[in-house]
Structures are given as C-alpha cells and as structure tokens.
Amino acid sequence: MADKKLEETHLISDVKLPNDEKSLKSIINEANGRITVWEGGVFIPLAFLVLGIALTGTAYQNFQIGKMMTTVILGALALLLFVILIRTMMRRRIPYMVLAPEGLETTVFKTPVPWRGITDFQINSSKSNSMNIAVGMEFVIDDRFLPEENAKCRGGSYYDKAKKKLMISGFNFRLETNRDKLINELDIYRNAALARHKLEMKKYK
Structure with missing residues (x-):
C-alpha cells in the first residue's frame, strides 16, 4: 500500500x-x-565506499594485463564515487x-x-x-x-x-x-x- x-x-x-x-x-x-x-543513513555512503574499492581493484587488475582504456574508465568511475562519498560526509557535518x-x-x-x-x-x-x-x-x-x-x-x-x-x-x-x-x-x-x-x-x- x-x-x-x-x-x-x-x-x-x-x-x-x-x-x-x-x-x-x-x-x-x-x-x-x-x-x-x-x-x-549509512547504507548509501557505505555502498559508494564498497563499490569504489571494488572498481579500484578491478581497474588495477586491468592495468596489470595492459587494458589501459578499461583501466582509465574504471579508475575514473572509482574516483567519482570517492568524491561523492567525501562530499556526502562533509555535508553531513552540517x-x-x-x-x-x-x-x-x-x-x-x-x-x-x-x-x-x-x-x-x-x-x-x-x-x-x-x-x-x-x-x-x-x-x-x-x-x-x-x-x-x-x-x-x-x-x-x-x-x-x-x-x-x-x-x-x-x-x-x-x-x-x-x-x-x-x-x-x-x-x-x-x-x-x-x-x-x-x-x-x-x-x-
């Protein structure tokens, strides 16, 4: 309902x-x-953190096997998630x-x-x-x-x-x-x- x-x-x-x-x-x-x-709320920020770490790990694996384009894309996505997480945590102080x-x-x-x-x-x-x-x-x-x-x-x-x-x-x-x-x-x-x-x-x- x-x-x-x-x-x-x-x-x-x-x-x-x-x-x-x-x-x-x-x-x-x-x-x-x-x-x-x-x-x-902790679940959404935690999801950003976990997904950011996962993307970072995947980006590193692709870097090791020479997939540079995939590495750059995954790294950029991970960075974006970490930026959102940091901004969220700073906002919550107010x-x-x-x-x-x-x-x-x-x-x-x-x-x-x-x-x-x-x-x-x-x-x-x-x-x-x-x-x-x-x-x-x-x-x-x-x-x-x-x-x-x-x-x-x-x-x-x-x-x-x-x-x-x-x-x-x-x-x-x-x-x-x-x-x-x-x-x-x-x-x-x-x-x-x-x-x-x-x-x-x-x-x-």
Missing part, C-alpha cells in the same frame, strides 16, 4: 487555534528550546535545519525563516528510516517573510525562486528523527508562533 503521507502537505490556513489565553500560552510553551535535524522559537534556521538564509512565513511544507520520506534511499523537504515561503539568502549553503539545500520553496534534501535522517516526528515538531513550532502572534493581537484589541 502506498504511503499517503508522502503526498501530505501542511497548509498554514488549515491551522485552528483556540481563543482563550490559557490555551494559547500552553501551545506557545510546547515550542521549548532548539531542535537540530541531522542527515543520517545539519539539515534547526527548529527554534523564532523561526526555521538553515544555511540557505542569513536569518531564520519566521514560522508565520511558512505557508505550507511537505516531507517526502518513508515512515521508517530503514526504507529511505533519499529524503526531501519542501517549505513554501511567503515573500513578505523571505530572509536574505547566503552566498553559500549546505549541499542539497537551496531556495527555488520560481516555486517560492525552500528545498532541503539528503539521504536520510539520524535515528533520533523520522518523518512523522519531524512533521509533528514542525507543527508544534509553527503553531506556537501563530499562537504567540494571536495572543499579541488580542492584547492590542
């Missing part, structure tokens, strides 16, 4: 908040501290994102994206991390809340100006995070920001 949550979006317009001050404060208090979301009360922090923007500016988001991932080959996260951002972009950012992360989407991708999540947990945490932090704004508006009425 298909995993329906792969297509699930989370529109800000669908969020329903209570009107009483006590309930709003309770929602605000749920977004406590900062949550760092890291890239994980988190996908950080969930903070003031907004969503990424390397794409100089300042956090305010939660009220994220009008929709989608997590393209399997429910279980063990089933993931790759994960992709999309955040639709209201132009009014769009921060200034950084000149350089984490590999696999960028802002699509045409679609007005923040795109973040990688191989997997670390064990402490999965798709449903991340969706829940994103909802909590965005709802807290909306509740805080609603509470502030009530004070000025």
Whole structure:
C-alpha cells in the first residue's frame, strides 16, 4: 500500500487555534528550546565506499594485463564515487535545519525563516528510516517573510525562486528523527508562533 503521507502537505490556513489565553500560552510553551535535524543513513555512503574499492581493484587488475582504456574508465568511475562519498560526509557535518522559537534556521538564509512565513511544507520520506534511499523537504515561503539568502549553503539545500520553496534534501535522517516526528515538531513550532502572534493581537484589541 502506498504511503499517503508522502503526498501530505501542511497548509498554514488549515491551522485552528483556540481563543482563550490559557490555551494559547500552553501551545506557545510546547515550542521549548532548539531542535537540530541531522542527515543520517549509512547504507548509501557505505555502498559508494564498497563499490569504489571494488572498481579500484578491478581497474588495477586491468592495468596489470595492459587494458589501459578499461583501466582509465574504471579508475575514473572509482574516483567519482570517492568524491561523492567525501562530499556526502562533509555535508553531513552540517545539519539539515534547526527548529527554534523564532523561526526555521538553515544555511540557505542569513536569518531564520519566521514560522508565520511558512505557508505550507511537505516531507517526502518513508515512515521508517530503514526504507529511505533519499529524503526531501519542501517549505513554501511567503515573500513578505523571505530572509536574505547566503552566498553559500549546505549541499542539497537551496531556495527555488520560481516555486517560492525552500528545498532541503539528503539521504536520510539520524535515528533520533523520522518523518512523522519531524512533521509533528514542525507543527508544534509553527503553531506556537501563530499562537504567540494571536495572543499579541488580542492584547492590542
């Protein structure tokens, strides 16, 4: 059976908040501290390593018997795999994102994206991390809340100006995070920001 949550979006317009001050404060208090979301997964990088070693060994065998063209091709493929592996390991030292009360922090923007500016988001991932080959996260951002972009950012992360989407991708999540947990945490932090704004508006009425 298909995993329906792969297509699930989370529109800000669908969020329903209570009107009483006590309930709003309770929602605000749920977004406590900062949550760092890291890239994980060992099988794909391990596959790159094993295949790279195998190609290197095969290239050496072909070199010994004088098949230079085959050696060059296999060597180039092995080098490409090792380069991808190194870039992947370097990328994993930088988190996908950080969930903070003031907004969503990424390397794409100089300042956090305010939660009220994220009008929709989608997590393209399997429910279980063990089933993931790759994960992709999309955040639709209201132009009014769009921060200034950084000149350089984490590999696999960028802002699509045409679609007005923040795109973040990688191989997997670390064990402490999965798709449903991340969706829940994103909802909590965005709802807290909306509740805080609603509470502030009530004070000025």
